[in-house]
Amino acid sequence: MHFLPGVQSPLRKADDTELDWVVVRENSEGEYAGLGGRNLGGRGPGGEVAVQSALFTEVGCERIMRFAFDLARTRTVRKVSSVTKSNAQQYGMVLWDDVFKRVALDYPDVETESVLVDAMSAKFVLKPEDLSVVVASNLNADILSDLGSALAGSLGLAASANLNPERRFPSMFEPVHGSAPDIAGQGLANPIGAVGSAALMLEHFGLPDQAARLNKAIEATTAAGILTRDVGGTATTDDVTKALIDALSL
Incomplete structure (x- = not known):
């Protein structure tokens, strides 16, 4: 969650506090695994039953957590916050917690905390300066990343990278x-989320300088007040895109 100059956040403390954190989401299993079914037993009208099961594997949990810890080592604040709900989900989330504790032992230089998802939602609003890298399951991170984007000013600003850590398959980058x-076609869409995703792609390709140039162009554009309606401006999609291109040419 990067708070851009010229974009007003609904958080008052964003005016005078440095806020910058990353949400790392496990998106290959968890609550979105698609296991379950409907109308079990054919109970007739008014008696339908739906079962939705979450799938957590030790391998999947460890992979995303090690990625989060490695990422934390590259940041100014070396801290990983694990999001859980093990007080109510006593199987999958308890496995998540156990794996997090074990993986953390391999990163003694990184501060850790384990926070229930409802408490983390409050922390995003009340104490976001305490965050650096937040790692969470598919559903929890889905919700928290949208919350963080809104706190930064708009969902239209948020970039994301769907990464294959082993690089065996292509990764995907999207707002x-x-x-x-x-x-669509109305000139209302904010292109910054898409351009920020391109910066993440450049970083993934091993082009950090080019990614930094793109991010600086984004900051120059918002700082100049060239903003789409979702962040309180009057500029069109084309206006912001042109400003980004102009900033890159400087």
């Missing part, structure tokens, strides 16, 4: 907000 078909 958090999705395709937004309801405003």
Whole structure:
């Protein structure tokens, strides 16, 4: 969650506090594994039953957690916050907690904490300066990343990277907000989330200088007040895109 100059956040402390954190989401299993079914037993009208099961594997948990710890080692504040709900989900989330404790032993230089998802939602609002890298399951990170984007000013600002850590398969880079078909072709969409995702792609390709140039162009554009409606401006999608290109040419 990067708070951009010129973009007003609903958080008052963002005006005078340095806020910058990353949400690391496990998106290959967890609550979105797609296990379950509906109308079990054919109970008739009014008696339908739906079962939705979450799948947590030790391998999947460890992979995303090691990625989060490695990422934390590259940041100014070396801290990983694990998001859990093991007080209510006593199998999958307890496995998550156990793996987190074990993996943390290999990173003694990184501070850790384990926070229930409801408490973490409050922390995003009340004490975001205490965050650096937040690692969470598929569902929990999905919700928290949207919350963080809104706190930064708009969902239209948020970039994301769907990474294959082993690099055996292509990774995917896209804005958090999705395709937004309801405003397609109207010049309302904020292109910053997509351009920020391109910066993440450049970093993944081993081009940090080029990624930094793109991020600086984003900051120069917002600082100049060239903003789409979702962040309180009047600029169109084309206006912001042109400003980004102009900033890159400087």
